[in-house]
Amino acid sequence: MSAPRTNQGGEEMTGEPKGHLMIAVIILLLMPVAAGMNQQKPNIVWIIGEDIGPELACYGHPEVWTPNLDKLAAEGVLFTRAYTTAPVCSPSRSAFMTGMYQTSIGAHNHRSHRQDRYRLQEGVRVLTDYMREAGYFTANVRNLAGNDSESFFRGTGKTDWNFHYEGAPFDSDQWSDLKSNQPFYAQINFSETHRGRDWDEAHLHITRRADPEKVVIPPYYPDHPVTRSVWAQYLNAVMALDRKVGFVVELLEKDGLMENTVIIFFGDNGRAMVRSKQWPYDSGLHVPLIIRWPGNHVQPKGYLPGTTNDQLVASIDLTATSMSFAGLIPPLLMQGRVIMGASAAPPRKYLFGGRDRGDETVDRIRTVRDARYRYIRNYYPERPFLQLNRYKEWTYPIIGLLRSLYGEGKLNRVQSKLMAPNRPEEELYDLKDDPYEINNLASLSDYQSVKNRLSTALDVWIQETNDQGRFPEAAEIVDYWEAQMKKTYESQPKKSLDH
Numbered sequence: 314m315s316a317p318r319t320n321q322g323g324e325e326m327t328g329e330p331k332g333h334l335m336i337a338v339i340i341l342l343l344m345p346v347a348a349g350m351n352q353q354k355p356n357i358v359w360i361i362g363e364d365i366g367p368e369l370a371c372y373g374h375p376e377v378w379t380p381n382l383d384k385l386a387a388e389g390v391l392f393t394r395a396y397t398t399a400p401v402c403s404p405s406r407s408a409f410m411t412g413m414y415q416t417s418i419g420a421h422n423h424r425s426h427r428q429d430r431y432r433l434q435e436g437v438r439v440l441t442d443y444m445r446e447a448g449y450f451t452a453n454v455r456n457l458a459g460n461d462s463e464s465f466f467r468g469t470g471k472t473d474w475n476f477h478y479e480g481a482p483f484d485s486d487q488w489s490d491l492k493s494n495q496p497f498y499a500q501i502n503f504s505e506t507h508r509g510r511d512w513d514e515a516h517l518h519i520t521r522r523a524d525p526e527k528v529v530i531p532p533y534y535p536d537h538p539v540t541r542s543v544w545a546q547y548l549n550a551v552m553a554l555d556r557k558v559g560f561v562v563e564l565l566e567k568d569g570l571m572e573n574t575v576i577i578f579f580g581d582n583g584r585a586m587v588r589s590k591q592w593p594y595d596s597g598l599h600v601p602l603i604i605r606w607p608g609n610h611v612q613p614k615g616y617l618p619g620t621t622n623d624q625l626v627a628s629i630d631l632t633a634t635s636m637s638f639a640g641l642i643p644p645l646l647m648q649g650r651v652i653m654g655a656s657a658a659p660p661r662k663y664l665f666g667g668r669d670r671g672d673e674t675v676d677r678i679r680t681v682r683d684a685r686y687r688y689i690r691n692y693y694p695e696r697p698f699l700q701l702n703r704y705k706e707w708t709y710p711i712i713g714l715l716r717s718l719y720g721e722g723k724l725n726r727v728q729s730k731l732m733a734p735n736r737p738e739e740e741l742y743d744l745k746d747d748p749y750e751i752n753n754l755a756s757l758s759d760y761q762s763v764k765n766r767l768s769t770a771l772d773v774w775i776q777e778t779n780d781q782g783r784f785p786e787a788a789e790i791v792d793y794w795e796a797q798m799k800k801t802y803e804s805q806p807k808k809s810l811d812h
Contacts, residue, residue, distance in 0.1 A: 354448070354496040355610045356574040357635050360561060361500065362554050363402065363471070363507035364585035367393075367601045369551065376523045377548040381559030382603065385576060389605030391621045394684075397582045397628040398666045400590055400597030403473045405582045405628065410439045410474060412632030412649035414665070416780040420475035422670040423591075425786075428793070430477040436646045439474075440632050441482050441498065447639045450494035454501045455486040457564065465518055466560050471502040492568045498635070501561060505554040506547065508585045508708045515550035523548035531596070531749050533588060533727050539714045547584060572608040575638055577631060579603075587711045588731065591671045591702070593680045594742075594750050595687060598666050602626060604653075613638070613654035625661040625684065626652055648778065663767075665774050669782050673798040674702040675791055677782050681771045687750065688767035689740035697734050703802035710808045727751050739764065 368374040371386040372393070399405040399415055407420035411433065415421045418437055425431075433439075441451040455470040470486055472478075483500075484490075491497050504511045516522050525541035528548065534540045558578065565571040580600030583589045589596040606616050629649035636643050637651045650658035667679040677692035699712065706712055718724050719732045730751075741764050742750040754760040775783070 354639055355607055356491070356496050356570060357444075357449075357498045357638055358561070358565075358574055358576050359498075359500045359631070359635075360558055360576065360578045361471075361502045362551075362578070362580045362601070363469075363502065363504050364582060364590055365506040365551060365554070365580035365601065366584040366589065366596065366599055368548060368584065369555075369601055371603075372601065374548075375529050376527045376545070377551055378521055379552060379555040381555045381562060382578065382601070385558070385562070385578060385603050385605050387619055389576070389603050389618055390616060392602035392604070392626050393621055393623050394664075395579060395600055395602035395626040395628070396595075396598040396664050396666065396682075397580070397600055398598075400582050400593050400666070400668055401671055402471075402581050403475050404669070406471075406473050407475045409581075409628040409632055409649075410472075411437055412440070412629045412636075412643065412647040413437055414629065414648055414778050414780075415475070416667065416669075416782050417648065417778045418476070419781045421667070421782050422475070422786060422790075423668075423672060424794070425475045425670070425790070426477065431475075432479070433476050436644065439478065439482055440635065443636055443641055444498040444639060445484075447636075447641050448496065449639060450485070450491070450497040451483045452485040452487070452491060452497060452499040453483040454488050454491075454499055457488045457501070457560065466557060468501045469504045471504070488564060492570060495570075495573070496639070498639070502581075503554050503557050505550040505557070506580075506585065511553075512546065512550050512585075515553040516546065518553045518556060519549060521552070523552075531588075533731060533749065533751055534711060535714065535718055535724060535728055537714060537718070539710055543586070543709075543711055547586065573610070574607050575610075575635075576605040577603070577635070579628065579631065585709075587705070587709055587715070591668060591674075591705070593666050593668050593678050593689065595682075595744065595748070596750070597668075598680075600628070602631075613657075615653035615657055623684075624652070625664050625682075627661065627664055630661075663770050663774075665771065665778075667782065670786060670791065670794070672702055672704050673791070673795040674700055675786075676700070679771055679775065679780070679782075681767050681774065682744070683767065685743065685745050686763055686767060687740075687742045687744055688755075688764060688771065689742075690768070690771065691736045691738055691740070694736045694738045696736065698731055698736055703798045707802045707805065707807045713807060739768070741767070 369379045369382050370377055371383040371391055397405040398408045401423050403423050404415035404421050408415040444451055453470050454468045458466045491499055505515050523545040525545040528541055528544045530540050530544050565574055579602045583597040583599055606612050630652050633643040633647055633649035633651045637654050637656050663681050663683055665681050669677055680689045715731055739755040740753050741755040741760055755764055
């Protein structure tokens with residue numbers, strides 16, 4: 314690792330210059346400082362995996378090989394308790410691009426404001442607005458390889474915000490623009506772990522595939538060839554994504570950018586599986602997070618390369634932290650916190666999150682967790698756990714399997730809970746002893762003090778952050794999405810159970 318770079322310059326010049334020669338000397342002395350100011354700031358790259366949990370080899374998950382991400386983790390910091398604030402992409406992305414809870418800025422309903430020009434309120438901006446003002450070039454990279462015919466090594470350019478942005482939020486979508494426009498903030502989105510074509514074809518882009526017979530599946534799924542096949546393909550998708558991460562690292566090294574660039578890898582929400590994506594359990598909110606600091610810059614306070622970090626981190630904290638890396642002070646309004654460096658905030662005691670309408674499925678769930686326990690409040694307990702959502706019904710074969718086996722009486726007690734006609738008003742899980750969140754402790758007397766503490770913390774958060782989910786959407790919005798999802802999915806077949 315090379316020695317950290319230091320700022321150029323010397324003592325402040327005072328007094329009046331004497332003659333033209335002195336003026337020329339002063340100009341020559343000051344020019345390198347002015348020209349180099351931006352170059353002293355690190356470049357920042359966010360690599361965002363869609364719908365991915367911490368199912369990486371560096372987190373100890375079996376039957377998955379992620380050498381590129383493992384290397385980043387070995388050279389950087391691996392965060393074990395990083396969580397998004399929503400378990401689905403559009404509210405989650407709206408949150409971490411503003412550093413604000415989606416519930417505070419009216420962006421909490423999935424795919425909301427697609428038919429209007431809803432804008433962020435005064436004082437709330439996207440990260441790229443701040444970065445531009447700090448002298449950063451911004452990009453949401455699609456073209457990585459410099460060759461439009463190369464379809465695999467590309468970014469999606471995804472934003473998926475639940476608000477309208479006036480103008481262009483990024484300066485470019487080309488990797489080739491970065492080297493000549495430093496410092497830069499670049500975002501690269503990869504979709505392998507999102508259900509769809511990239512997921513279906515992920516195994517074609519890797520040399521070693523997960524063995525369905527060897528994968529470890531959560532106990533709330535039936536141990537069935539369908540379940541094992543789906544889980545193995547998810548791990549294949551993770552490995553295909555890892556290959557893309559390796560390609561990005563190769564580009565950084567090739568362009569001489571690696572040791573001037575902060576790399577932040579994380580997921581936009583948890584894995585695209587039943588009881589994960591769109592459900593605010595750990596499985597829907599827990600994401601991988603790796604931060605690698607470049608060798609040519611002084612390491613921030615609290616950064617210890619090659620270590621794991623167990624502090625509670627919210628995805629909105631990455632916004633504030635990236636601003637801090639760029640030499641900016643996050644605005645007081647911002648709810649994200651700086652997690653490392655001289656201006657780091659005290660570690661969080663609690664993490665908050667929730668879900669609201671997802672596509673046509675109306676719901677409201679709020680959750681809070683501390684270092685050990687997760688508390689969940691269901692505002693529609695009279696509704697089934699698997700209330701109709703056509704996107705999931707048509708693309709998640711495990712849902713069809715659950716319905717089929719339940720009808721045959723072949724699900725055990727834990728698996729049958731997914732088919733319940735209603736839900737408890739409150740849920741409480743001991744994440745240390747019950748990492749899969751299957752034993753609800755909310756009604757047990759021994760846990761009332763824990764439940765009350767977390768419930769109170771959630772009440773305070775709802776009030777202090779002005780949770781907009783307290784106010785229902787207009788009926789015509791719900792009707793619109795019901796019609797849209799019916800039109801989109803009922804004209805195509807469901808994923809086969811043998812997928």
